[in-house]
Amino acid sequence: MEQSRKRAKPGRNPGSGSRTSRPRQAEVAQLAGVSQATVSLVLSARSDGKAATISEETRQRVLDAARSLGYAHDPAARRLAAARNNLLGVFSFTATFPTDVQHSYYPFLVGVEQEAAARGYDLVLFTGSSSGGAGAAGPDALSRVRLADGCLFLGRHAPGAELKRLVADGFPVVHLGRREELEGLAWVGADYVSASRAVVEHLAALGHRRIVLVREADDAPASADRQRGFLEGLAAVGGEAGPGAVLRCADPAGAVTAERVRALVADGVTAFVAEETDTGAAWRALDAAVREAGLSCPGDVSLGLLGSPPPDLAAAPVPTGFDVPRHQLGAAAVRLLAALVAGEEAQEPLVVCEFRTGATAGPPGRRP
Amino acid sequence: MEQSRKRAKPGRNPGSGSRTSRPRQAEVAQLAGVSQATVSLVLSARSDGKAATISEETRQRVLDAARSLGYAHDPAARRLAAARNNLLGVFSFTATFPTDVQHSYYPFLVGVEQEAAARGYDLVLFTGSSSGGAGAAGPDALSRVRLADGCLFLGRHAPGAELKRLVADGFPVVHLGRREELEGLAWVGADYVSASRAVVEHLAALGHRRIVLVREADDAPASADRQRGFLEGLAAVGGEAGPGAVLRCADPAGAVTAERVRALVADGVTAFVAEETDTGAAWRALDAAVREAGLSCPGDVSLGLLGSPPPDLAAAPVPTGFDVPRHQLGAAAVRLLAALVAGEEAQEPLVVCEFRTGATAGPPGRRP
DNA sequence: TCGCATTGGTAATGCGCATTACCTATGCGC
DNA sequence: GCGCATAGGTAATGCGCATTACCAATGCGA
Known part of the structure; x- marks a missing residue:
């Protein structure tokens, strides 16, 4: 029995x-x-x-x-009977729970938690059941999220098919990060386009016309958005947006060398911007190359970072760029999810990134 | 409808x-x-x-x-009908997603996740609904854990009454960390007593007889255990275990000053050990005081740390002490929980901590 | 005085599934 | 050829709760 x-x-x-x-x-x-x-x-x-x-x-x-x-209340019975138990799920596809403060999702979670608490929801966190978990293999992988009234997904690794299924079943789902290719999937994202353009415009206002974007060879929406904003900004200010304006490299550290930078500067480039990624590789490479080339910043060249620097480089010269409002993104995602759960059709706009003046941009140097 | x-x-x-x-x-x-x-x-x-x-x-x-x-499967229905849905809960009571950098259960979670996966369980993480969450106030706070087949509790902040209630209801619960005051509550913990004693014995083997323990004024079992092991070790090696052997201070940084250390050393103390806590305050204070007193370590005094150093002090001189096997603790907790869920009566022993030789202990200095 | 709306509450139903009592063939020994 | 065991499967039931159809009592206008 x-x-x-x-x-x-x-x-x-x-x-x-x-x-x-x-x-x-x-x-x-x-x-x-x-x-x-x-x-x-x-x-x-x-x-x-x-x-x-x-x-x-x-x-x-x-x-x-x-x-x-x-x-x-028995949450299971509640959910079964009413399809509501006042719980919101958060699914991250990382191996373990992203509770490590070092983890890049952490800031999002803080915002998520605050907003959820404010709205009277409790949270349940799921993970991508790394190895041999029960539902690791089958389509069951995501079925647990149905314990909650709705679920928030973090990270670009969320499998489209599974998400689509949930959406098709009418289960409230919100993806944190732009995700337009999935019809009907709700998402919230940061406005990288505008933010990146603002950085370019800031540099332009200082007098720069030849600006180069260093980016990785990733095709994530976040990268594409930054490049788009960069190019838009360049166009808007009448900067030179030739094919050389974007340095797309699979291995930034190998591609962006001191020599390369020196050559570009000699060619008239006065400012560089790098995209932010998980690893910060682009910014890291750019920073190192400039330093190694013996160029002073912002004396000889100005630098911009389309995002925040990796923790280990957060010190000293604060990069000119913008901050992704992760807390606010998390909060916006919860708001959207709550609306979906309530059966409303709410739509969250893109969240605005805040410009960060920083200390790596100044008037162009007076090199020929 | x-x-x-x-x-x-x-x-x-x-x-x-x-x-x-x-x-x-x-x-x-x-x-x-x-x-x-x-x-x-x-x-x-x-x-x-x-x-x-x-x-x-x-x-x-x-x-x-x-x-x-x-x-x-519908996890809610499954749980309702069968009281089993193959999910294990993990409840962390710390400020939901701890903003305190030092304070992360991450290492435990890694072990928990591995073991759970190995046993075919999926995990669900609940958090302490910090602020105004739905169940923040009432006895509902813990009721969501019933979504899972059983639940693991982290942190000493788990409220006894709630836990007792769950246990009384026959809900499988395991507490990570010693917790004997709650009758019937299953727990797993590290053997701080033996490990602390081993550190003292190591110092004694080097020749130390006058050793002082620096601890915080916390009454957590983990602190008490360390002190007990310390005193046991002292007794076993015939060290001097007078009332001055334990420095219990509410504010280590204020209490353990360079002067104080100097005075103790002048009085014949040749070694200090500090307990590990969330903040690492005791060790931090001791380390700073010794350094400021101009004493070399392990030349003039030997130091021991009953645990692991905080991340920011992990560098350079590795403290002599022991490592808490957090992964193994997490794994052991899951094993125990799985047993309870299966209706067995299993009992997990204390998990052994590993001695760490380190570089802060040597023969006593030759001060008068 | 009757009809009708309103208030306050209840019985019944079903959510999706696991489980159990039970039923219907077969096969098998003698 | 009969009784009985066994394999293979099904109907029925209930988990704990939210919800709905419905009922009883009361108020009120005409």
Whole structure:
């Protein structure tokens, strides 16, 4: 008998002092002298004024009974019956939970948590069940998220097929990060385009006309957006946007050498911008190359970073660029998800990145 | 009608191509030409040879049907019906996603995840609903963990009353960290007593007799254990274990000054050990004080750390001490939890900490 | 005085699944 | 050829809750 695990005593005596099993609504009802249905109505009282059908007196009796019994909802039953249990899921496809503060998702999670708390939701965190987890293989991989009312997905590794399935089933899903290729998938993202353009415009205002973007050979939307913003900015300010304006390299450290930088500068380039990525490779390479080339910054060349520097380079000269408002992104994602759960059709705009003046940009040097 | 959210078309036609709702076992059954019960039997086939009641042919038909429909269990229903859904919960009570850089359960989680995966469990992470979360206040705070088959609790902040309640309800619970005051609560912990004693004995073997323990004024079991091991070690080696042997201070940085250290050394103390805590305050203070006092280590004084140094001090002189096997602790906790879920009575022993020779201990200096 | 709306509450139902009691062939020994 | 065991499967039930259809009592206008 499995249920022996749930009810310690199959035949218990409800009146006696020593209880041994979690109370059900039925027991609360008995104690309050009402029906189970009434208990449910009282305890799930949605603040929607709609349910004025229980008298205040009865309400109090039920609440007292529930309190004295220490009643707590069974989340599984709640979800099964009503398709609502006030829980929001967060799924990250990393091997382990991204609770390590070093982890790049961490800042998002902080925002997610705050917003969820503010809206009265509890959170449940799922991970991509690294190796041999139960659902690791099959389409079950994502099925656990159905424990929650809706789910937020982090990271570009979220498999499209699975997500599509959830969406098709009408399960509320929000993806954190631009994800337009999946029809019907809700997402929130940072406005890298505008932010990148702003950096270019800042450099242009300082007098730069020949600016080069160093980016990795990744095709992530985030990279594409930055490049687009960069080119738009260049065009807007009448800068030179020839094919040489973008340095796309699979291995930034190998491609962006001191020599290369020196050559470009000699050719008239006065400023460089790098995209931010997980590894920060582009910025790292650019920084090293400039330094090694013996160029002073921002004396000889100006540098811009389309994002935030990696933690280990956060010190000293703060790069001119922008900050991705990760907390706000997380919060926006939760807002959107909450709206979907509530059946609304809300749409979250792109979240604006904040320009960071920094100390790596100045007027162009006076090299020929 | 709420269910319109679950079933896109109340009256759907099972044969037509465009499906729009997640399939149930009933639909799989229909496709396979069997009953829902059969589908359940096949799909939940426990490897326990017990269930040989379905013919191989039927089994295959069901499996095929399930696959072609992309069937996936509903975790909520599963849990409700069977009290099992193959999920283990992990509850961390620290400020939900700890903003304190030092304070991360990450290493534990790594072990937890590996072991869970190895045992075919999926994980769900709950957090301490820091601020105004839904269940933040009431006894509901922990009720969500019932979504899982059992739950692991991290951190000393897990409220006893709630835990007791879960245990009393027969819900499988394991606490990571010693927790003996709660009758019936299963836990796993590191053997700080033995490990601390070993450090003292190591110092004693080098010739030290006057050793002082610097600890915080916390009453956590982990602190008490270290002190106990320290005193036991001192007693075992015939060291001087007077009341001055333990420096218990609320504010290590303020209490353990260069002067204080100098005075103690002048008084004949040749070695110090500090306990490890979240913040590493004790070790930090000791390290700074010794350095500031102009004492060389291990030339003038030997130092020991009952645990691991905080990340920012991990460099250079590796402290003599021990390492808490966090991965193994996490794994042990999962093993224990799995046993409880399975209804067994398993008991996990304390996990042994590994001695770390380090470079901060040597023979006593030759001060008078 | 009757009809009708409103208030306050309840019985019944079903969510999706696991489980169990039970039923129907077969096979087998004697 | 009969009784009985066994394999293979199914109908029915309930987990704990939200929801809905429905019912009883009361108020109120005409």
